[in-house]
Amino acid sequence: xxxxxxxxxxxxxxxxxxAMAGVTxxxxxxxxxxxxxxxxxVGHLTWQEQAYWLTRAQNQILLPEINELAAFGKPASxxxxxxxxxxxxxxxxxxDPWLDALTADQLTAFLPYDPRPTPExxxxxxxxxxxxxxxxxxxxxxxxxxxxxxxxxxxxxAIHAEAPYTPE
Numbered sequence: 069x070x071x072x073x074x075x076x077x078x079x080x081x082x083x084x085x086x087a088m089a090g091v092t093x094x095x096x097x098x099x100x101x102x103x104x105x106x107x108x109x110v111g112h113l114t115w116q117e118q119a120y121w122l123t124r125a126q127n128q129i130l131l132p133e134i135n136e137l138a139a140f141g142k143p144a145s146x147x148x149x150x151x152x153x154x155x156x157x158x159x160x161x162x163x164d165p166w167l168d169a170l171t172a173d174q175l176t177a178f179l180p181y182d183p184r185p186t187p188e189x190x191x192x193x194x195x196x197x198x199x200x201x202x203x204x205x206x207x208x209x210x211x212x213x214x215x216x217x218x219x220x221x222x223x224x225x226a227i228h229a230e231a232p233y234t235p236e
Contacts, residue, residue: 072234073175073194074167079231080201081160084113086221087205095215096149104144106211109204110152111138111145114159116200120193121163124179130162131155172236 088096088106096107104112114131115138122128129135134155137145175191188196209220 070168071170071172071175072236073191073198074170075231075234077167077194077198077201079227080198080205082230083225084201084205086225087208089221090217090219091149091212091215093149095212097146098211098215099144099146100211100214103207103211105146106208107147107149107152108138108145109208110149110156111147112140113201113204114152114156115139116197117156117163118159120179120197121166122159124182125166125190127181130159134159 088110091106093107096110097105099105111134115134118130118134119139122130136142137147138152170190175194176189178187178189179193212220
């Protein structure tokens with residue numbers, strides 16, 4: 069059975085995708101400084117998914133270009149939204165079987181390939197990833213409003229129907 073924290077991450081991912089519905093390629097590449105553009109945000113969360121669930125967990129880098137394009141601390145960029153979504157799909161789909169296999173006991177452990185001087189437990193990393201999505205989801209909605217979008221969705225969506233509270 070998939071751990072409830074992983075289910076919450078999945079719901080968050082689905083809300084992230086829903087939040088981006090209707091954004092065009094040109095809109096996604098528009099930057100309202102000092103914020104990054106929407107396509108960068110998609111790439112940035114792709115970078116974190118890869119860093120956590122593939123690189124630090126399984127010692128693999130599936131898309132090295134994401135590390136250069138949208139990693140924390142890298143210069144701003146305006147990548148293609150279509151390419152960032154393709155990369156996001158590739159990384160999340162590759163990470164999902166590993167995430168599905170997690171147990172409650174593993175969530176207190178540390179990842180074997182984490183180079184940080186003060187690593188976090190896997191459970192804390194799952195929480196950080198989920199909250200990071202929500203941070204950028206809100207930022208993306210502000211960008212959409214600056215772009216003139218009036219159909220910005222209501223968030224959080226159908227959490228009880230799609231990802232209700234589930235005890236461990």
